[in-house]
Amino acid sequence: xxxxxxxxxxxxxxxxxxxxxxxxxxxxxxxxxxxxxxxxxxxxxxxxxxxxxxxxxxxxxxxxxxxxxxxxxxxxxxxxxxxxxxxx
Numbered sequence: 001x002x003x004x005x006x007x008x009x010x011x012x013x014x015x016x017x018x019x020x021x022x023x024x025x026x027x028x029x030x031x032x033x034x035x036x037x038x039x040x041x042x043x044x045x046x047x048x049x050x051x052x053x054x055x056x057x058x059x060x061x062x063x064x065x066x067x068x069x070x071x072x073x074x075x076x077x078x079x080x081x082x083x084x085x086x087x088x
Contacts, residue, residue: 029076034069042063 049057
């Protein structure tokens, strides 16, 4: 039989897990994360463009970087739509 102490311990573990999940969710949806992804994506694309000697690598890297960020920002919208309309 489960004792009150064991139940309290299980409840505390669930609360701690919920806090971690909430923190992960906050990070996943934060503008800080999006900005970091944008900057790192831009840097990687600039390096690639420099290696393959494309013209104006610093300017030309803007478009794919912004496109990547926009694509990651639209995924939650499609997820909400899918959860509401498709998965029942």
